[in-house]
Amino acid sequence: MTLSPDLLDAVAAGSHHDPHAVLGLHHEGDHWVVRARRPLARSVTAVFRDGSRAPMEHVRAGIWEGSHAGEPSAYTVTATYDDGSSHTADEAYRFAPTIGELDLHLIGEGRHEELWQALGAHVRELDGTRGTAFTVWAPHARAVRVVGDFNSWDGQSHAMRSMGRSGVWELFAPGVTEGSTYKFEILTTSGAWIMKADPMARAAEVPPGTASVVTESAYRWSDDAWLTHRTKQTPLSAPMSIYELHLGSWRAGLGYRDAADPLIEYVTAQGFTHVEFLPLSEHPFGGSWGYQVSGYYAPTSRFGSPDDLRYLIDRLHQAGIGVVMDWVPGHFPKDSFALGRFDGQALYEHPDPRRGEHRDWGTYIFDYGRNEVRNFLVANALYWFDQFHVDGLRVDAVASMLYLDYSREAGEWEPNIHGGRENLEAIQFLQEVNATSYKRFPGIAMIAEESTSFPGVTAPTDHAGLGFGFKWNMGWMNDSLEYIKRDPMYRSHHEGELSFSFVYAFSENYILPISHDEVVHGKGSLIGRMPGDHWQKLANVRAYLAYMWGHPGKKLLFMGQEFGQMAEWSEQRSLDWWMLEQPAHAQLHAFVATMNATYREHAPLWARDSDGAAFTRLGAPEWNPNVIAFARRDWHGNTVVVVCNFAGNPINRLTLALPEPGAWHEILNSDAESFGGSGVGNLGMVHADADGIAHLTVPPLGVLWLHHRSPAHIPSPTRG
Incomplete structure (x- = not known):
């Protein structure tokens, strides 16, 4: 021929x-x-x-x-x-395609739930030859080449073949094995060659390097018992006290493996049930804290290899600690080496800038209506559950995905097909990723950071909801922080800021967050928001946290707030651990550990978080605008009453109608001397008469937790 x-x-x-x-x-x-x-x-x-x-x-x-x-x-x-x-x-060109017709069909349909197995770089042995199969989706490309350290970054000898209308390109490269660095060199329709990192890379160079890295996992998991237990329980009816941390600044210099022992020891001692990592997907700019992702399938190499991260998560599971990771499907950066204009045209991003760009953040927005893009994101969520055993994904900036006019002026956005402001394609994507994740991985948690009144965020998808397991309660956070910063002298006039959340506390499955966003950008730290002298600031923090832990909803606290770090958080340095050498801050630290332990031991504080029938607001017969009191019940009739006094003076005789007569044990007092308080309390016990009326002593800037055990759970006296 x-x-x-x-x-x-x-x-x-x-x-x-x-x-x-x-x-x-x-x-x-x-x-x-x-x-x-x-x-x-x-x-x-x-x-x-x-x-x-x-x-x-x-x-x-x-x-x-x-x-x-x-x-x-x-x-x-x-x-x-x-x-x-x-x-x-x-010879690379003697091999048959390494991607099959079924894979290509599923990719085109947007239904490949294990996309990471089909696309990217995979070390394989074909016909007796060991090498790497490279596969990439680039439908607008005229040609694609693989460049890397194995060909001196000259891709002419590693040109890929088009797999037709699928837009997928493929090549098996003999001799290329784990550790090789590579990119894709793409010939655009305009005739320019551009070089891009692999969107499906499972490892990447340490920034500021931007090349993808061929990787294989040799890790053998040891968390079978944890995963088995996870499938048999529902996070909604279990205790959840989350310690949110930025791995790079929790203790600077620790990698994934180095962090395992100290993190497990610390979280266990503090009594948190879960850790939540700020995004660990690869990102070029450390100052973004991981929220501008360039490698959705690659754990950031700043802290080690993908198997090193597997080791950390495995060890946390073996210690009984759940793992949540922040996930960012709402936007991605415009860095020229990454997803933006991937094959010379808008591909992962929506082509219309009214829908495809976040001007405030300088980032692109995914084209949720495109099958392959939606598939890329859905499969990515499944990837973290399947390959890294994470127990939950906290989905960042959901509100920005739901609304076409998010942070846009009139004329800067295009209505949907019905003339509305809702992003219908993004809604469908969120429903799909939630339904698919829960179907494949029972017992996990999909968590929405969603700040609007969008209905049904945690409603099932078959009831037209978004299908999340939990939603961050941003309204509670904003209102309660506004209240707690006020001088106690004036708090009585703003009681609604603390109690309004009770009106809607059961409309969604909520998590109460005091997150990283509340201790940056000039907001200071949690203790820095508190009024008064140093003793009063610490008392306010203890009271606020005790109120928060008693309030319906799961809990999340950002690192450093558990010991009252004074300085605003910075990703560039470690937490101020030296503050634990100060007795008052060590006492706050001890209080948080005790509070977490008490919370976990008492099911009324978590078993029915989203059940309004298990909650009662208290106050009669003497309503006091400085006092917030409420009762929580479990399924067995056990009750915990939370009594909060946010005034600066003690209440020596508060008459309060408790839900049950009899003895109520004081299981937590934020004003205890051992925590640095003034020691005002009830000597460990409060008695309610036959009508449930009790007379309490409530400490200043203090919170009491009172526990009443159901008669059915009180053991019979031993007969001699």
């Missing part, structure tokens, strides 16, 4: 969409023709597995051709050069 000069030139330059149609082994008439690209060679020979040889002649532009009369089999190509050297290598 005669090949045109233009075709040969394009193949030689690595700019043809199907180099395998020219290179490799091809049946022509009664023999086989073998072609290889070996520029600058003096002679080239194909050596087949049966020992036969096919000398090759130069055709054009470094492409050589020979004839083989025997049966087709594996072969290598030996090239000699003018300096007398020779080089023998396997």
Whole structure:
């Protein structure tokens, strides 16, 4: 067969969409023709597995051709050069496609739930040869090449073949193994070559490097007991006290493996049930805290390898600690090496800037209506559950995804097909990712950071809800922080800021967050918001946290607030651990540990968090605007009453109608001397008369937790 000069030139330059149609082994008439690209060679020979040889002649532009009369089999190509050297290598273009028709069909339909198995870079052994299968989706590309340290970043020898209308490109590269760095070099429709990191890379260079890295996992998990237990329980009816942390500044310098022992020891001692990591997906700019992701499938290499992260999560599970990770499907950065304009045109982002850009953040917005993009994100959520065993994903900035006019002025956004402001494609994506995640991984938690009154965020998708397991209660957070910063002298006039949340506390499944966002950008720290002298600030923090832990909803606290760090958080340095050397801050630290332990031990504080029938507001017969009191019940009739006094003076005799007569044990007093308080309390016990009336002493800037055990759970006295 005669090949045109233009075709040969394009193949030689690595700019043809199907180099395998020219290179490799091809049946022509009664023999086989073998072609290889070996520029600058003096002679080239194909050596087949049966020992036969096919000398090759130069055709054009470094492409050589020979004839083989025997049966087709594996072969290598030996090239000699003018300096007398020779080089023998396997031939990339002799291999069949490494991606199948079913994979391509599912990708096109947007239904490939294990997309990471089909696309990206995978070390494989094919026909006795070990190498890496590279696959990438780039439908607008005219040609795609793999460049890396294995070809001196010259991709002409590793041009990929187009898999047709799917937009997928594929190449098996013999000899490329784990640890190799690579990118894709893409020829755009405008004729420019651009170099991009692999969107499906499972590892990346340490920033500021931007290349993708071929990786294999050799990790063997040991958390079967944890995963089995997880499938049998529902997070909604279990205690959840989350310690949110930024791994790079919790204790600076620790990697994934180094952090395991100190983090487990610390979280266990403090009594938190879960840790939540700020995003650990690869990101180019550390100052974004991980919220501008460039590698959705690659754990950031700042702290080690993907298997190192697996080790950390495995160890946390073995210690009985759940793992939540922040996930950012709402936007991505415009860095030229990453997803933006991936194949020269808008691909992952929506092409209309009214829907495809966040001007405030300088980022792109995903095109949620495109099958392949939606699939990329849904599969990414499943990837973290499947490959890293995380127990939950906290989805960042959900409000920005739900509304087309989010942070936009009139004329800067386009209504949906019904004329409304809702992003219907984003809503469908969120419903799909939640439903699919819960279907495949029972017992996990999908958590929405959603700050509006959008209805049904945690309602099931078959009831037109978004299908999240939990929603951050941003209204509670804003109102309660506004209240607690006020001088106690004036708090009585603003009681509604603290109690309004009771009106809607059961409309969604809530998490109460005091997150990283509340201790940055000039907001200071939690203790820094408190009024008064240092003693009063610490008392206010203890009271606020005790109120928060008693309030319906799961809990989240950002690192450093558990010991009253005074300075605003910075990702550039470690927490101020030296503050624990100060007795007052060590006492606050001890209080949080005790509070967490008490919370976990008493089911009324968590078993029915979203059940309004298990909650009662208290106050009669003496309503006091400085006192917030309420009762929580579990399924067995056990009750905890929370009594909060946010005034600066003690209440020596508060008459309060408790839900049950009898003895009420004081299980927590935020004003205890051991916590740095003044020691005002009830000597461990409060008695309610037959009508439930009790007279309490309530400490200043203090909170009491009172526990009443159901008679059915009180053991009978022993008879001698």
